[in-house]
Amino acid sequence: MNRRRKPGRGRGEDVASNENGTELTAAQRADQPSSGNRPSSERPASRRGSLGRVLTREESYRDGHLTHAAFVSIAILTFITFVGNFTQLQLSAALPTIVAEFHISVTTGQWLTSVFQLVMGVMVPLTAFLTRRFSTRQIVITSMAVFTLGSLFSWLGPTFVLVLAGRLLQAVGTGVMWPVLQITVFNIYPLSRRGVAMGTVGMAMSVAPAIGPTCGGWQTDMNGWRSIFLTLTVLGAVALVLATLLLRNFGASDKDAKADFFSVGLSVFGFGGLMFGFTNIEAYPFANPMVWLPMAIGVAGVVWFALRQIGRQRRLDAGTGTKVPLLDLLVMRNRSFTYGTVIAAMSFFAFSSIMVIMPLYIQDDRGYSATMSGLIMLPGAIGQCISQFFGGRALDRFGARPVALTGTIILFLGTVGMSLIGPSTWIWWVSICQFVRQIGMGFVLMPITTWSLNCLEPKDVSAGSAVTNTLRQIAGAMGAPVLVIIMESLAAMRAGQLGGGAAATVSGSIFGIQWVLRISAVISFAMVVMVLVGVRGDGSGSTRDLAHRAIARMRHVEV
Numbered sequence: 001m002n003r004r005r006k007p008g009r010g011r012g013e014d015v016a017s018n019e020n021g022t023e024l025t026a027a028q029r030a031d032q033p034s035s036g037n038r039p040s041s042e043r044p045a046s047r048r049g050s051l052g053r054v055l056t057r058e059e060s061y062r063d064g065h066l067t068h069a070a071f072v073s074i075a076i077l078t079f080i081t082f083v084g085n086f087t088q089l090q091l092s093a094a095l096p097t098i099v100a101e102f103h104i105s106v107t108t109g110q111w112l113t114s115v116f117q118l119v120m121g122v123m124v125p126l127t128a129f130l131t132r133r134f135s136t137r138q139i140v141i142t143s144m145a146v147f148t149l150g151s152l153f154s155w156l157g158p159t160f161v162l163v164l165a166g167r168l169l170q171a172v173g174t175g176v177m178w179p180v181l182q183i184t185v186f187n188i189y190p191l192s193r194r195g196v197a198m199g200t201v202g203m204a205m206s207v208a209p210a211i212g213p214t215c216g217g218w219q220t221d222m223n224g225w226r227s228i229f230l231t232l233t234v235l236g237a238v239a240l241v242l243a244t245l246l247l248r249n250f251g252a253s254d255k256d257a258k259a260d261f262f263s264v265g266l267s268v269f270g271f272g273g274l275m276f277g278f279t280n281i282e283a284y285p286f287a288n289p290m291v292w293l294p295m296a297i298g299v300a301g302v303v304w305f306a307l308r309q310i311g312r313q314r315r316l317d318a319g320t321g322t323k324v325p326l327l328d329l330l331v332m333r334n335r336s337f338t339y340g341t342v343i344a345a346m347s348f349f350a351f352s353s354i355m356v357i358m359p360l361y362i363q364d365d366r367g368y369s370a371t372m373s374g375l376i377m378l379p380g381a382i383g384q385c386i387s388q389f390f391g392g393r394a395l396d397r398f399g400a401r402p403v404a405l406t407g408t409i410i411l412f413l414g415t416v417g418m419s420l421i422g423p424s425t426w427i428w429w430v431s432i433c434q435f436v437r438q439i440g441m442g443f444v445l446m447p448i449t450t451w452s453l454n455c456l457e458p459k460d461v462s463a464g465s466a467v468t469n470t471l472r473q474i475a476g477a478m479g480a481p482v483l484v485i486i487m488e489s490l491a492a493m494r495a496g497q498l499g500g501g502a503a504a505t506v507s508g509s510i511f512g513i514q515w516v517l518r519i520s521a522v523i524s525f526a527m528v529v530m531v532l533v534g535v536r537g538d539g540s541g542s543t544r545d546l547a548h549r550a551i552a553r554m555r556h557v558e559v
Contacts, residue, residue: 340452
């Protein structure tokens with residue numbers, strides 16, 4: 001029998017209810033008023049005013065709404081996560097200019113975006129440890145300090161290597177923010193309201209791709225690409241001040257918690273080695289040690305990392321071990337969670353490369369400015385912002401299956417349409433197709449992620465959030481270099497067939513982009529099939545689930 005689960009309990013916690021029926025853990029009950037049952041709003045101001053005190057669930061969500069303190073804190077977390085997404089995508093329109101200024105290849109230049117995603121992917125598994133060991137304020141304030149330092153470094157760095165180092169620090173600073181926000185939302189909101197909550201937060205996240213490439217292109221044309229990092233330095237400083245003055249703590253911390261930093265090293269060598277090997281394919285043949293050696297090290301590191309996490313979790317569950325894994329991969333035993341995570345990762349793999357490739361088509365192949373490139377991509381991001389919000393509402397009403405199926409079909413059709421571009425295609429056709437694609441992404445990404453996490457036991461939500469966000473970021477980091485390399489290989493082959501020259505180079509580039517878009521369309525079609533096959537059961541919107549909801553509504557009306 002499928003049951004809707006209640007959110008927010010950690011492993012082994014003693015749970016009771018207060019007079020309002022709100023479930024409280026032992027730690028939360030200890031935080032309740034000792035005299036009477038006064039609501040938290042009637043507590044002494046000195047106690048309520050302490051930023052360091054942990055907000056209980058009752059103090060965070062009451063009478064169907066967030067309390068003021070929780071609302072302000074979630075708004076700050078959302079803003080900081082928005083800054084991270086803004087940072088990740090703002091360079092897409094400026095990438096051709098940066099490549100030309102430093103006299104590097106496109107494959108090398110895209111490391112500014114792929115390294116950002118890779119480092120974020122490595123940071124996400126640390127979230128489970130960081131949220132156990134440190135308070136919310138400690139995590140956020142430290143992260144924003146590192147982010148601001150990285151932005152300053154990239155702004156002033158005279159070489160590509162130093163700019164890349166600054167991007168790495170930016171990724172370290174923002175890598176844990178989305179998981180922290182996601183875990184906070186899941187802990188505060190009841191199951192029936194998570195879809196709307198995640199859709200609202202996701203809509204705010206979608207504003208970043210809406211204005212990031214456009215602002216980046218405009219700044220590049222007006223003041224050069226370094227002005228982008230000046231803006232990010234200012235935003236980082238503002239976020240740091242807000243977090244210091246207004247952010248509250250959620251969840252207790254354990255000063256005795258320890259992290260498995262050896263596993264962190266394995267993940268860095270594993271995924272970093274794979275990316276480095278893929279990147280070198282452009283400059284070296286596959287038989288060269290610069291290609292196969294880092295790829296071999298990468299595969300070995302990834303396998304060792306996975307086996308280490310599984311072994312530690314099994315010993316912990318059996319009571320024969322005490323060391324907590326960096327990433328609890330055993331949550332993948334939940335079939336529904338695995339399907340949702342794989343679908344989300346596939347969407348990131350295909351989508352991230354488009355954000356790198358299409359500005360190259362618009363600027364290098366068609367001769368438009370960086371500002372124009374950002375404006376062409378703008379409607380799509382606005383579409384995703386809107387569809388993500390309504391996708392969350394539709395998830396709560398209809399379930400994940402019909403919403404995700406609609407999204408994947410729209411995504412597939414938009415990608416097929418975009419693959420039809422040519423040397424004289426109406427340039428706003430790209431904008432229309434990207435709008436359609438991102439409408440589909442909005443109906444896929446947040447609903448499928450929320451549904452997959454809802455399928456886990458409450459104690460596993462934190463581990464599941466770390467797993468799904470890690471795989472998504474790594475898929476996005478791997479997608480860009482892999483598909484860019486395919487594009488450049490096909491472009492070089494086609495240009496050679498046409499006899500060389502400037503015209504042949506442009507024709508070859510468009511040929512390569514067309515085929516990469518076709519590969520993305522195949523991936524999107526595979527997502528449609530996976531939703532049909534794998535998104536089933538409680539909360540998915542299956543026939544049985546919808547029937548249960550209808551019966552529940554009828555009983556409510558009768559009462």
